Amino acid sequence: MKYSIGLAVKDDYDKIVRLYEKAFEHREGIVAKYYTGFNEYLSFFVNRNNAFIVEEDDTICGAVLVHETPDMFCGRSLYIEFLAVLPDYQNKGVGRALIEYVCGEAHRRGITEVSIRTACYKDAYLIYRHMGFRDSQSDCRFLTMNLKKIDTDVD
Numbered sequence: 150m151k152y153s154i155g156l157a158v159k160d161d162y163d164k165i166v167r168l169y170e171k172a173f174e175h176r177e178g179i180v181a182k183y184y185t186g187f188n189e190y191l192s193f194f195v196n197r198n199n200a201f202i203v204e205e206d207d208t209i210c211g212a213v214l215v216h217e218t219p220d221m222f223c224g225r226s227l228y229i230e231f232l233a234v235l236p237d238y239q240n241k242g243v244g245r246a247l248i249e250y251v252c253g254e255a256h257r258r259g260i261t262e263v264s265i266r267t268a269c270y271k272d273a274y275l276i277y278r279h280m281g282f283r284d285s286q287s288d289c290r291f292l293t294m295n296l297k298k299i300d301t302d303v304d
Contacts, residue, residue: 157200164209172233210238227255229265
């Protein structure tokens with residue numbers, strides 16, 4: 150499969166909402182019912198060029214929202230706020246491609262650390278550990294990857 154990864158734009162909002170619904174709740178309409186501020190939330194990331202999507206043809210099959218924060222230990226850190234992949238595209242490298250893309254973008258921006266919180270998704274926790282993220286808090290759901298230790302041969 151041939152995927153393209155790039156920045157999300159305002160025209161992608163509805164597709165990202167459907168992606169979220171299918172990836173997590175498997176119920177259409179859940180975002181409108183329970184997450185009434187989702188478009189504002191999404192807008193925050195899109196307007197700051199911190200929302201990335203994976204597309205195959207016209208299908209957004211994955212999305213990630215990130216934000217940059219100052220960090221007194223490492224300078225600047227990138228936090229992966231939201232990562233979702235459509236069920237039909239899971240276990241096919243889409244999520245990994247998004248994380249690798251985001252880490253590359255962070256490196257280009259001069260950011261030296263990327264963090265993610267897995268909530269209760271134990272499978273995701275194991276995947277992130279396999280990718281190089283390490284526990285950074287005692288609850289074993291908050292992981293960090295130090296980009297200084299990653300090969301800098303990023304396009």
